[in-house]
Structure formats: C-alpha cells, structure tokens
Amino acid sequence: MSNERTERPTNEQRDGMVSAVARIAADSELYDVRTIGTYARLHADAPDVGTPLTAGLSINLNCQLVENELRVIGKFEVKAHAEGKPKRDSFFTANLHLVAYYRVHPGLEFNDEKLQAFASTNGMVHLWPYFRAFVQQTCGQFAIPAIVMPPFRVNQPFKNLRYASNEGDVPGPTVDPLAPE
Numbered sequence: 001m002s003n004e005r006t007e008r009p010t011n012e013q014r015d016g017m018v019s020a021v022a023r024i025a026a027d028s029e030l031y032d033v034r035t036i037g038t039y040a041r042l043h044a045d046a047p048d049v050g051t052p053l054t055a056g057l058s059i060n061l062n063c064q065l066v067e068n069e070l071r072v073i074g075k076f077e078v079k080a081h082a083e084g085k086p087k088r089d090s091f092f093t094a095n096l097h098l099v100a101y102y103r104v105h106p107g108l109e110f111n112d113e114k115l116q117a118f119a120s121t122n123g124m125v126h127l128w129p130y131f132r133a134f135v136q137q138t139c140g141q142f143a144i145p146a147i148v149m150p151p152f153r154v155n156q157p158f159k160n161l162r163y164a165s166n167e168g169d170v171p172g173p174t175v176d177p178l179a180p181e
Helices: 011-026 112-142
Strands: 028-042 053-066 069-082 092-104 161-165
Touching (some): 011 112, 028 112, 053 112, 092 112
Antiparallel strands (some): 053 069, 069 092
C-alpha cells in the first residue's frame, strides 16, 4: 500500500459512495462473526511496564457477495516495539483473521468498489472490537504490558495506522473508504 495520494474523489462521487454504503447497510443484517485464524508471538523480552510503546498496524479487508450472503474478510496484524527502537526490533506480533457474515436481500448488486467501501466502514465497525480484544487478551496471556488498541473511527483518513501505547488518549486508527490506495 502506497502513501502517495492520487486523485481525490469529487463530492458527487463521494456522495454516491456514501449512498451505496448506506443502501448496503440497510439491505444487510449481520448474523455471525467468525475467527478463522490467530497467531501471536513474543519475539524478545517485553519492555518494562510504563515504557512507551509504538505499534505498527496492518489491515487487509475484502468483501464478497455470494448469492444472499455478504462476507467481509478482515486480516489484522499488530507489531509492537519500544518507542525509539527500530521497527525490526519488535518484541510482539499478533494476527487475527476474521469473517463477518451478513444476510442480504435478494437481488442486491454492487460493484467491487462499493462493496470495498462497505467493508472499510461497516465491516471495520463490526470486526475492529474483536481485534482490540484479541490484542489485549493476548498481552495478558503473554504477561507483557497491555497494548490497548484505540477505538475505530470512520470519519478520518489514515493510511499508516500507528499509535503510541501508554501515552494517554491517542487518536484511534481510522479508514477513509474513498482514499486512494
């Protein structure tokens, strides 16, 4: 994923996408969220409690419409390292692979771009809490300082999702479904 921004959508394109996401949301019903894969590893000794941490976050979302079922597939990864140390010195990695299942009204048809916008908004709203809980629970199981993932916000574009743990109220990761990759 590149940080280089290309064309921003016009207001008309943005309004059309927002309308499409709202229609998909109105015509769908979340009925299940399943964990289909987990991975966690402690690579090195964790820093002492109170040491500021930096976490690099990777999110991959895909959306599939199969007959009367919509699936949002999310792959989440966090790598943590002590603040001021290089990324390659991460002491902790956690991955979670989830699927949110939605029932949809027959005949619902949208292009991939609109389905991806739904995945990046509604799908994230439904999947993010599972990832947050997984990271915190895994930290507890590994007896390392808690890495508290911030709440998800839809309304602010972020491409490099990072935050500093143990530093008070830090803005959470957000996704702009219309931001160019």
